[in-house]
Amino acid sequence: QVHLVESGGGLVQVGGSLRLSCVASGRTLSDYGMGWFRQAPGKEREFVAAISWNGGSTLYADSVKGRFTISRDNAKNTVYLQMNSLEPEDTAVYYCAADRAILSAGTRTQAEYDYWGQGTQVTVSS
Numbered sequence: 001q002v003h004l005v006e007s008g009g010g011l012v013q014v015g016g017s018l019r020l021s022c023v024a025s026g027r028t029l030s031d032y033g034m035g036w037f038r039q040a041p042g043k044e045r046e047f048v049a050a051i052s053w054n055g056g057s058t059l060y061a062d063s064v065k066g067r068f069t070i071s072r073d074n075a076k077n078t079v080y081l082q083m084n085s086l087e088p089e090d091t092a093v094y095y096c097a098a099d100r101a102i103l104s105a106g107t108r109t110q111a112e113y114d115y116w117g118q119g120t121q122v123t124v125s126s
Contacts, residue, residue, distance in 0.1 A: 001026050001027075002024055002025075002026045002027045002098055002114075002115040003024065003025045003026045003115075004022055004023070004024050004096050004097070004098060004115055004116065004117035004118075005022070005023050005024075005025075005117055005118070006020060006021065006022050006094060006095065006096050006117045006118065006119060006120040007020070007021050007022075007023075007120060008020040008021050008120060009094060009120030009121045009122045010121075010122070010123070011123045011125060012086055012122070012123070012124055012125070013124070013125055013126075014086065014087060014088060014124060014125065014126050015085060015086065016086050016124070017082070017083060017084045017085075017086065018083045018086065018122060019080060019081070019082050019083070020036070020080065020081040020083065020094055020096075020120060020122075021078055021079070021080055022034070022036075022078065022079045022080075022081075022096030022117055023076075023077060023078050024077045024078070024079075024098065025077070027098075028074075028077060029072070029074065029077050029079070029098060030053065030054075030074035030077075031053050031102050031103060032053055032098050032099050032100075032101070032102065032103075032104060033050060033051065033052050033053050033098075033099035033101070033104035033105060033106035033107065034050065034051050034070075034072060034079040034096060034097065034098055034099065034106070035047065035048075035049065035050040035051075035096070035097045035099065035106060035107070035108075035113060036048040036049045036050070036070060036079075036081045036094060036095070036096055036097075037094070037095045037096075037097060037110065038090075038092035038093065038094045038095065038122075039092055039093050039095070039119075040089075040091060040092040040093075043092075045095070045110065046061065047059075047061050047108040047109075047110070048060070048061055048064055048068065048081070048094070049061065049064065049068055049069075049070040049081060050070065050099075050106030050107055050108065051070045051071065051072055051079065051106050052104065052105040052106045053099075053102075053103050053104055053105075054074075055071065055072050055074075057105055057106060058070050058106065059106050059107075059108060061108075063089070064083075064090075067083065067084050067085045067086075068081060068082065068083050068084070069081070069082040069084075070082075079096055081094065081096075083122070086122075086124045087124060088124050088125070088126050089124075090122060090124050091122060091123050091124050092121075092122060093119040093120065093121050093122075094119060094120050094121075094122055095116055095117055095118075095119045096116075096117045097110075097113035097114075097115060097116045097117070098113060098114060098115040099112055099113055099114070100112060100113065100114040
């Protein structure tokens with residue numbers, strides 16, 4: 001069983017930055033792709049970013065490309081999401097997730113992820 005815990009959320013002004021962390025326990029993440037998703041009030045959960053098992057490739061939603069960066073430190077069993085130039089539209093609960101496939105390249109598809117964290121709230125004020 002994999003347990004994912006996100007942290008780093010909070011309240012920030014427009015244009016500010018936050019770095020989210022996702023720490024895994026119960027299984028090493030080094031063989032699995034990881035993703036970040038978010039859900040705003042009244043909206044469906046959506047893809048934000050994904051990273052391959054070795055960090056060699058990344059994917060981003062168009063809405064965050066150029067502002068957000070996903071990275072991982074397999075030695076620490078941790079995945080990060082650096083968020084810069086934050087906008088009110090980025091306000092949401094952010095979730096990290098672990099892909100079910102070994103040596104995965106990362107995917108935008110939520111159904112491909114087996115394990116999810118509890119989420120961390122990000123609020124961007126204007």
